[in-house]
Amino acid sequence: xxxxxxxxxxxxxxxxxxxxxxxxxxxxxxxxxxxxxxxxxxxxxxxxxxxxxxxxxxxxxxxxxxxxxxxxxxxxxxxxxxxxxxxxxxxxxxxxxxxxxxxxxxxxxxxxxxxxxxxxxxxxxxxxxxxxxxxxxxxxxxxxxxxxxxxxxxxxx
Numbered sequence: 001x002x003x004x005x006x007x008x009x010x011x012x013x014x015x016x017x018x019x020x021x022x023x024x025x026x027x028x029x030x031x032x033x034x035x036x037x038x039x040x041x042x043x044x045x046x047x048x049x050x051x052x053x054x055x056x057x058x059x060x061x062x063x064x065x066x067x068x069x070x071x072x073x074x075x076x077x078x079x080x081x082x083x084x085x086x087x088x089x090x091x092x093x094x095x096x097x098x099x100x101x102x103x104x105x106x107x108x109x110x111x112x113x114x115x116x117x118x119x120x121x122x123x124x125x126x127x128x129x130x131x132x133x134x135x136x137x138x139x140x141x142x143x144x145x146x147x148x149x150x151x152x153x154x155x156x157x
Contacts (some may be wrong), residue, residue, distance in 0.1 A: 003037055003038065006041060006045075007069060007111055011045065012025065012031060012053055014027075044070070047072070047084065048073060049071060060076060062076075063075070065083035065085065066083075067086055067088055068088055071085060072086055073085075074090075081090065105128070121136070123141040123143065124153045124155075125144050125146035127145070128143045132135070132150055137150045139156075
């Protein structure tokens with residue numbers, strides 16, 4: 001009964017069932033064990049936390065999923081925004097009021113993150129930004145698993 005409220009607040013917020021006056025919330029382990037829906041909510045909130053902590057996509061480009069039944073986020077800067085939890089997609093212009101940069105295609109770029117310059121390109125398939133941190137020219141996108149050559153963006157095979 002409290003799961004929709006947690007979804008709306010985008011945090012685990014199931015209150016103690018003991019009664020009035022108790023302000024504690026149930027630990028995540030109990031929520032996971034109570035129902036499949038509770039376990040799914042905890043897993044989705046964990047994914048949200050990981051996505052929000054992605055250093056290649058600062059908070060200024062993060063947007064909440066437009067589906068009120070989802071706790072996910074997507075990233076601005078592409079023609080479409082995809083929620084990485086429910087995988088629904090919307091045109092970027094549906095996020096009016098946010099500064100959405102247009103898709104940059106497969107172009108090299110550099111992000112300055114806390115004084116550290118990082119070489120980045122977009123995956124040719126899903127367009128997520130990928131950081132190159134050394135090694136050979138063969139790359140595999142961590143999101144869609146597409147394999148490609150870093151130097152050209154062409155498929156690996």
